[in-house]
Amino acid sequence: MALACALATTLVLLLPLTLPQRGAGGSAERPAAGASSTVAHGTQAEAQACASDVPGKEPExxxxxxxxxxxxxxxxxxxxxxxxxxxxxxxxxxxxxxxxxxxxxxxxxxxxxxxxxxxxxxxxxxxxxxxxxxxxxxxxxxxxxxxxxxxxxxxxxxxxxxxxxxxxxxxxxxTGQQVLAPKASTITGYDDSLAGKRICSAKGSTALAALKDDHASGKLPASADISTTVPNQLDCLVRLQLGEVDAVVTDGALAASQAAQDPTVELKGKPFTKExxxxxxxxxxxxxxxxxxxxxxxxxxxxxxxxxxxxxxxxxxxxxxxxxxxxxx
CATH class of the missing domain: 3.40.190.10 (Periplasmic binding protein-like II)
Incomplete structure (x- = not known):
């Protein structure tokens, strides 16, 4: 019985907390999140060269x-x-x-x-x-x-x-990787403000790869805890809502949609990658x-x-x- 209750609770948590109604034309009836407009561009960035074992060298x-x-x-x-x-x-x-x-x-x-x-x-x-x-x-x-x-x-x-x-x-x-955190948080972006903070990312994601690389190179503060990983990226938002982590790192396009669902969180800083x-x-x-x-x-x-x-x-x-x-x- 306890297990069933726990599973039911998890399923409820995985659903968006609020979903703004969309009008007849499909547009959501809510104010635009202007702060996140930097994550959607039409200009192709210079591709990073891949290693010799990747055909084509340029990923895009x-x-x-x-x-x-x-x-x-x-x-x-x-x-x-x-x-x-x-x-x-x-x-x-x-x-x-x-x-x-x-x-x-x-x-x-x-x-x-x-x-x-x-x-x-x-x-x-x-x-x-x-x-x-x-x-x-x-x-x-x-x-x-x-x-x-x-x-x-x-x-x-x-x-x-x-x-x-x-x-x-x-x-x-x-899009680009970006930080999502509570509005009241002292976190200002992908910077030293993440020192001592618990950061969530999804397994198999480019966010986790970036966190691991930057943690090892020193770009990310050594005291930042990147050990929390989840199968689905939305699970990170749930962890954030429960207070189990202090920030989420994910694609800015996804983070902006999550911020639209939960008015207590927001994007912090600018995207720090181009993807x-x-x-x-x-x-x-x-x-x-x-x-x-x-x-x-x-x-x-x-x-x-x-x-x-x-x-x-x-x-x-x-x-x-x-x-x-x-x-x-």
Whole structure:
């Protein structure tokens, strides 16, 4: 009985504490979080060179787009009749179930969900020919490698280490790591104010990688405690709300959405990295990578990307200058 109660409590805590109602046009009825507008840019930053064992050297470079559907990976999807997609169900604005939305039985919605539907629609001719698999942050790569999903659209940063295990599309969003903490906190950003503070990050995240690197190099105060890690990034917000940690480090785009859910927390300081989200796929599925890149080309050009951004993210991240420009090998 005690275990059941504990599990029930955990499930409740993992749901957003407050979800602002959205109007008929999809816009959230709340003031914009102007302080977080620095996390959404359309200009591609210079890519950091990868090691020699990573093909292409630059992480954001991907295969040139193609509308061909004759490759093995794309054919397998078409023969099956649906696209299998790994997504998040707990990230407000990106991939989540809105308990206030009674008309759709709390279907998944958000910026990443829109993109997944767009890919399904272009490959299969039906935007709803899709099966979503909610996966935690640390299961994104394993789910692809095990063949459980065709693609992962889950605020997944393209980086050199991940390119050894999966393939990526071109970048569809730019963000950067940022600090989230209570408004009353003395923390001012990713700086010396983190000395002696307990910091939470998600397992398998670029935030944790940055924390480990900076802790070892001395960029992060030695007294900062980075030992708290969780399977899902939203779990960090729960830990913060419970007072079990003092700060969260995650993508600024995600942190801004969490700050919109909980008015007691806010972004501290500016992003301290430049990162790009991509659609992840199995290594060797070059035909699928090219097909997804063609979908992204069309999505950027026909206004679909901007429409989705305006609906799900503008209220929290501020106006965007558009998606990152694609880079190809």
């Amino acid at each position: 470079r991907s295969l040139k787009p193609s509308a061909s559907e004759s490759g093995a990976a794309v054919r397998a999807i078409k023969d099956r009749g649906y696209l299998s997609v790994g997504v998040d169900q707990n990230s407000y604005g990106w991939g989540y179930r809105d308990p206030n939305n009674t008309s759709k039985s709390s279907e998944l919605e958000g910026f990443d969900i829109d993109l997944a539907h767009e890919i399904a629609g272009k490959i299969l001719g039906d935007r709803n020919a899709i099966r979503f698999h909610a996966i935690p942050t640390n299961e994104r790569i394993p789910a692809i490698q095990r063949g459980e999903v065709d693609i992962v659209v889950r605020t997944m940063t393209i980086d050199c280490a991940r390119l050894k295990d999966v393939a990526f599309s071109t970048a569809y969003f730019q 790009f989200y991509g659609v992840a796929m199995k290594k060797g599925a070059d035909d699928l990578v090219r097909r997804v890149n063609q979908v992204l080309e069309d999505y950027r050009g026909d206004g679909g990307w901007q429409k989705s951004y305006d609906k799900w993210l503008e209220q929290d991240l501020g106006p965007s200058s558009g998606p990152p420009a694609p880079k190809y090998k």
